[in-house]
Amino acid sequence: MSNCIVAQSGGPSSVINATVAGVVKANQLNPLYEHVYGGLNGIEGILQERFVDLTNMSEEENLKLRQTPSSALGSCRYKLKRDNVADFEKIIAIMDKYDIETLFYTGGNDSMDTVAALSEYAAKHNITNHRFVGCPKTIDNDLMETDHCPGFASAAKFIATTELQCWYDVNVYPASRKEVFILETMGRDAGWLAASACLSGKVDILIVPEVAFDKEKFLKRVKEIVEEKSKCFVVVSEGAHYADGTYISAGEAKNDLFGHAVLGGAGETLKNMILDNDIAPRCKVQDLSTAQRCHATEQSLVDVTESFRLGMSAHARTADPKFTGKMVGVRRRAGADHYDAEFFAVDADKVANYVKNFPVEWLQPDYKGITQEAVDYMLPLIQGNPVILYDENGLPAYVTPYYMRDEK
């Protein structure tokens, strides 16, 4: 019996470890491999033969791993280039050396490109004893083919919850105190995360990268809303931009004389616009920054469960010796009268290097937010709360990152 290895890449999420936990648990229940190794820091660490052995992970560790944010195996930004043959040869040699049959790689579209490139290389060189399987992961929810990406829903839930809570906070002062609140979310290319704030029902203006930003139109809307109800709630993607592609933040930062390319992101730039143009006397920005992708204490139960099961499904599919170059995706079970997910496999090269934008037909005109169709798509994904284990200090119990332990 040969071995398998699982590794993580790209920006982490709060449920990416659940996929690793799923692969490990699946192999305990149905041992297709003698050892399940964890590759540290993605493909970068695998090239350095930095592994840990996860085969006999305890149930307690597995439960903690599912709720531990970020990538417990470490991540990398290393991109395997197709013309760098040495890297491909080295990976195959290392897999030979450790008798590793299958590499499970969790990540976004760059990672799916790595899976596609490795399986293409293997096919071209008639290598049939090494296989490569992708597991989608990105809070950005911008991967093609899959209905949604594990990690998105938990981030969306935190964003919508924060928007709701901030709405309560900003509204406490009397109507005489006019104020604009701006929530900035991640999303350089796609507006999924910003759009998710609308699940709170408390967003007046939504600005996403899918629709060109029009400063005059925006300020006019803010002014109308502040006049009508004293408080105005804006949500903006970090990647929102003007029609010519200039990021909102960059658009103002070019006035900066101090050499800092970005003063404070899209939210801060909108704030300055609002104040400079006397649209409202007060404006506050909440940039969710890193917290939105690692706030694992409010995982969506649907999300973390799907992430875990996706790992199990990926593991099970490799019982077929021809299963390689695929990504395991999620889709909604057709004909079900309630939300229900099932997994399927798709060629990784159909996912690599594409971006799935938020559908413009799901946006209301004039920055007014999202349609019911968009709500119906997102709402089932954020449901439920897993039981979170806490340690004796009153903080959530997390596993020690594997990249910080003694290495094999």
Added chain:
Amino acid sequence: MSNCIVAQSGGPSSVINATVAGVVKANQLNPLYEHVYGGLNGIEGILQERFVDLTNMSEEENLKLRQTPSSALGSCRYKLKRDNVADFEKIIAIMDKYDIETLFYTGGNDSMDTVAALSEYAAKHNITNHRFVGCPKTIDNDLMETDHCPGFASAAKFIATTELQCWYDVNVYPASRKEVFILETMGRDAGWLAASACLSGKVDILIVPEVAFDKEKFLKRVKEIVEEKSKCFVVVSEGAHYADGTYISAGEAKNDLFGHAVLGGAGETLKNMILDNDIAPRCKVQDLSTAQRCHATEQSLVDVTESFRLGMSAHARTADPKFTGKMVGVRRRAGADHYDAEFFAVDADKVANYVKNFPVEWLQPDYKGITQEAVDYMLPLIQGNPVILYDENGLPAYVTPYYMRDEK
């Protein structure tokens, strides 16, 4: 039987409503008053006779109210000035008109000054049928006399949890990627909130208003830590300042030619310092901003329970017709072998207008964080998680703010 009124003031917290819920519940169990009114937008709304009737609040509404962030009755920044006799006369007249015997006022030191001023006025004019009782509330934890302030612990728990989660996020990339992470917390005068991040055990450098900021020393420490372990975790209070009292943020903002007094707060300023001085190639700032005081989905069970019981205790104490001009505080039960709180009463004027700083003897030298004594003080306060009720949309179930309902 006369009536009472409860109102809220100042910056809200995630458990301030639990005190209101406690007053209401106490009167249902032990009816000292015929009606429990809620005064909208603090003293400002009371002066406008804007009330709601909370007397018969359902158990379901009471449970939801305890987990609803911010001030469900609305807040104000209105400060009662002792020389503004008209305001005092008007308040007494309104209390007469609605047969209101007792005003419960939740807030920080400004609110305790309001309680003190009103009771002094009443005493001076031999008004014995109107009484004024303060309930402490501030995430800043900077009120005198009370061991701690309801609201602090839940904010502290969210801050420490976020610091822990961000530590996992920032560490995922290999050691070759050197990076500084800066968490900025509230705390204009006192460092309690910033200090609470240290409960995560993941803070390398802590900068609070209680210790003058020394730029050279700070940059030297950051450099040492980045060299030693590649990642450095900094936590800073918004109110941290230089020896001459200049805020860290203001210190850089004075270079701003665009008329904005503060470019991005203390965290952004430290980030620019680090980058401009080539201390590290990467630096990220997480400003917790509004979320830290309204993130009610991670209330500390100890905190929300104490806040509720403090409301009950304040109500019960007014059975004594002489009970006025007091704040109800929290103290640790002496001699207990585990953390246990009890309530006590103190003259509101001993609390008004003072600030309780974070004890400098609880700080390690060279920005190294807090002592075990500080941990022992804070740790019992953040324990436990209340069961949070969710609505059918998968988001936490909150009461509609009373200031948005039809008013009495």
